[in-house]
Amino acid sequence: MEALLDFVGEIYEAAYKPDHWDHVVERLCCDLLKAKSGALLFEDRQTNTRSMIGAYGLPAAVRASYRFGIAKYDHTFQLQREMPVGEASQITDAEQVRKNHPFYYRMILKPNDIGFISAINIYNDDEWHVGIGLHRSFSAPPFSKQECKTLQLLYPHFSRALRIHREFHRLRTRQQSLHEALSRFMVGLIILGPDGRVTYKNPVAEQLMTQHAGLTLHQDRPKAHYADEDQRLQRLIKKQLHSDPGNVDNRTEALGVHHPDREMNMNIIVTPLAGADRLSEQPGSVGLYLSDPDSALNLPATALQSLYNMTPKEANVAIALSNGLSPSQISEQHGVSIDTVRSQLKSIYSKMGVNKQQDVIRVLLSSAQVQ
Known part of the structure; x- marks a missing residue:
């Protein structure tokens, strides 16, 4: 029990330190359940991508190939989809797999000496499928019911930690997107x-x-x-x-x-x-x-096209406005009639949600706070 409590702390540390998941899987394999290898498998059903966010005892090539396509051949992960969330059990016996799924046996199990796999689902819904798979060699004994129960006791902690991990990932992604927009x-x-x-x-x-x-x-x-x-x-x-x-x-x-x-x-x-x-x-x-009213910023029109769905010409007009040009000056500079510029301005105001030229800079200022 003391070892389990100590291990729970490792799980929550990985929630905000993604690189720590490898250590969590290593300790789960070596210290608690005597597995030769294992992985924390993640399937994002919104982006249709799969990855191992934590692994131990597997060659780097296996981890990389999983991310780049081999995952669709993972018979074990497919079996996990049918398992109730939070219940651990042994789901793979290599001898049975060799008969029923020879390709998976030849590609994954045999070359990596995986004879038995115990698994548990942490999440399995429309948003994501997250599970743990632990492996023993052909020469090792199968996973016992008590060992599966130990894995099951850890389920609520993995569940909370992975939810925290997911939210931190979203925050990091949003922050990265925000900095790209502000750039x-x-x-x-x-x-x-x-x-x-x-x-x-x-x-x-x-x-x-x-x-x-x-x-x-x-x-x-x-x-x-x-x-x-x-x-x-x-x-x-x-x-x-x-x-x-x-x-x-x-x-x-x-x-x-x-x-x-x-x-x-x-x-x-x-x-x-x-x-x-x-x-x-x-x-x-x-x-x-x-x-600086005296400095032309000369930003690419693609920035405004992306932020406000403007056409290239509308973006150029908005940039000219930001650099202090009047509609007549924009007309002369762009070689178009003043009526054309006024028409473009109406479209710009509509897309930026303003009614006059003076509001354009105000909206551009405030828009940074709602990206």
Whole structure:
């Protein structure tokens, strides 16, 4: 029982450390159930993909081939589909498989010396199928009922840990997608943690600070070029770090910062970010949105096509607007009539959910918080 309790801790550690699943399967095989090899098998029924998220005693080629297609020949995993969730039993005897499924026997069992397989389903629904398979060699004894019962006792812990594992995976995937979207975002974005240090900056922010030295980063903290503007910036950041993001009256404040080499100021909007907001990693985070009216961002039109389902021409018009051009200037620059530009603007407003040109940048700013 002490060994089981210790092992349960390993299961929950793997919930948030995916690389630890290999160690969990190793301990399950070696310390608890005396198996020569084993695997934690995962089938995502929404993407129709299969993988081993944890394995022990299997050649790397087997693990890789499982992910790249051999899984569809896994007779054992197919048998597991028919098993009740949470009930462990021995489901494979190699001698029986050799008669009924010779291909699987020749491809998997015989070359890997797998004579007996004990298994349990952790999940088996429309979302996913997750199961554990443990293997013994041809020369070893079959799995006993008591050994299957031991595996069954661990079921609720595997169930909870794998659900946590799944949610962490989704969060990591969303975070990766968010960073990819923000990398294409046409407004500079800097996120500060509760200590006022930079935790994220997108490429546009880096580009703007390179072009306009009114704002720089010093020891991972934003710093304005002129002392009086920097004092005001630091006061705003400190205020927003301690403000309530849910209070719309305290939602945003703005200032302009200058540099002797640039005629126009850089505009900075300072806003608190809620801890539950996917932009912020923790409560007390602050976002700085940067724009420079004198700098053309020259972002690819494909960014807006992806974010707002615009046509290539509409995306070019939106980018021109963001760079301060008027409809007549856009008409001249693109070689089209003003009526064509106005028609494109109507479509842009509809797709962005706005009614006028001034709202385009506002929506682009706020859209970063709902990606």
